[in-house]
Amino acid sequence: MTVTEEIQALREGIDGLDRELLELLNRRMDYARRIGEIKARHGIDPFDPAREEAICRCLTARNRGPLSDESVRAIYREILAASRILQQPLGVAFLGPEWTYSHLAAISLFGHNARYVPHRTLIDVFDALNKNLAHIALVPVENSLEGGIAQTMDLLYERPVVIVRECYLEIAHCLAGRGGEVAAVKRIYGHPHALAQCRRWVFENLRHAELHESASTAQAAQHAAKDPEGAAICSLQAACHHGLKILAERVEDHSGNTTRFFALGHRKNAPTGHDKTSILFAVPDKPGALYTALEPFARWQLNMTRIESRPNRLMPWQYLFFSDFEGHRDDPQIEDSLQALSERTSFLKILGSYPRSDPMKPIRFDFEKVRFGGEN
Numbered sequence: 001m002t003v004t005e006e007i008q009a010l011r012e013g014i015d016g017l018d019r020e021l022l023e024l025l026n027r028r029m030d031y032a033r034r035i036g037e038i039k040a041r042h043g044i045d046p047f048d049p050a051r052e053e054a055i056c057r058c059l060t061a062r063n064r065g066p067l068s069d070e071s072v073r074a075i076y077r078e079i080l081a082a083s084r085i086l087q088q089p090l091g092v093a094f095l096g097p098e099w100t101y102s103h104l105a106a107i108s109l110f111g112h113n114a115r116y117v118p119h120r121t122l123i124d125v126f127d128a129l130n131k132n133l134a135h136i137a138l139v140p141v142e143n144s145l146e147g148g149i150a151q152t153m154d155l156l157y158e159r160p161v162v163i164v165r166e167c168y169l170e171i172a173h174c175l176a177g178r179g180g181e182v183a184a185v186k187r188i189y190g191h192p193h194a195l196a197q198c199r200r201w202v203f204e205n206l207r208h209a210e211l212h213e214s215a216s217t218a219q220a221a222q223h224a225a226k227d228p229e230g231a232a233i234c235s236l237q238a239a240c241h242h243g244l245k246i247l248a249e250r251v252e253d254h255s256g257n258t259t260r261f262f263a264l265g266h267r268k269n270a271p272t273g274h275d276k277t278s279i280l281f282a283v284p285d286k287p288g289a290l291y292t293a294l295e296p297f298a299r300w301q302l303n304m305t306r307i308e309s310r311p312n313r314l315m316p317w318q319y320l321f322f323s324d325f326e327g328h329r330d331d332p333q334i335e336d337s338l339q340a341l342s343e344r345t346s347f348l349k350i351l352g353s354y355p356r357s358d359p360m361k362p363i364r365f366d367f368e369k370v371r372f373g374g375e376n
């Protein structure tokens with residue numbers, strides 16, 4: 001057998017499997033369409049994030065390779081997106097323009113087959129959800145280097161929203177320009193957070209360049225595309241989208257730069273057995289108030305994964321606490337703790353229970369694939 005014949009024989013195997021896969025996928029879509037019809041008749045929201053996460057979790061648990069678990073998830077992200085679109089295209093509002101890290105986070109959760117609508121400000125993103133112009137609002141919550149995103153925290157306090165998903169995205173910045181070399185760059189465009197995250201690299205490599213703040217990393221790429229002597233600090237995807245050349249990769253000062261995002265909706269999730277719950281509360285101004293409020297969580301051995309305070313802007317010198325812990329609000333121990341908490345706090349808002357993601361395994365976008373699609 002020649003090499004060509006050998007490859008041809010194996011390709012026949014692949015072609016046969018692809019035909020079977022297509023047949024199976026269409027049968028799967030048919031079930032989803034039928035479920036969609038039942039949901040439409042009964043006014044049920046077509047999108048069920050907890051069910052989707054349960055499917056992915058069950059499949060990755062069964063997976064014996066050679067597919068990696070990340071690949072199984074990536075494939076199912078798109079299968080689920082194609083399935084959802086048969087029921088109703090999912091409208092996702094995010095902080096634009098296109099190819100911001102928020103856009104990438106949204107794609108990592110909902111696949112390429114959704115109706116993504118960029119908005120100019122975080123307030124507009126929340127408004128899109130509250131005015132029912134989108135099913136989901138995708139917002140950044142905290143960054144591993146810079147901490148909580150103040151405006152998101154304030155809006156979570158003010159607006160009636162429910163957290164339905166979380167995701168951690170690795171923030172990998174590049175320096176991208178219209179051409180030339182790093183040394184020829186006279187102006188650097190970047191979002192203030194991105195500039196701050198690359199401060200040392202810029203000092204060491206482009207000490208004399210002027211720094212220009214942009215409203216987003218994607219807008220920085222737009223500016224760089226118009227300035228022959230300029231460059232942007234942005235994602236590879238934003239650079240490719242604006243036809244920029246990658247002058248340097250991974251220019252952030254610390255590896256492990258990760259941003260956490262919330263997908264907000266209106267409907268409470270069912271438990272998946274692997275959830276996290278986020279709450280927001282204020283305590284009365286008296287000794288031991290915070291300790292007393294949290295005591296039931298310790299008694300039930302609930303794992304608190306975050307606690308962060310923000311000034312309450314409606315009541316000066318009072319504080320709001322944002323806290324996350326493992327488990328679902330319907331779990332008996334958490335129900336009990338939340339009941340006790342409501343009696344010991346001056347304000348309590350349960351922001352939602354949602355499938356838990358691992359901050360140590362953030363979503364990474366495939367660099368090679370992006371470069372292949374771009375100019376470089």
Ligand SMILES: C=C(O[C@@H]1C=C(C(=O)O)C=C[C@H]1O)C(=O)O
Pocket residue numbers: 031032033035036046047048049051052055079080083084087
């Ligand atoms: C088909 C359904 O609707 C949507 C599509 C899903 C799927 O394709 O498996 C899962 C959850 C929902 O977001 C369902 O609720 O089961």
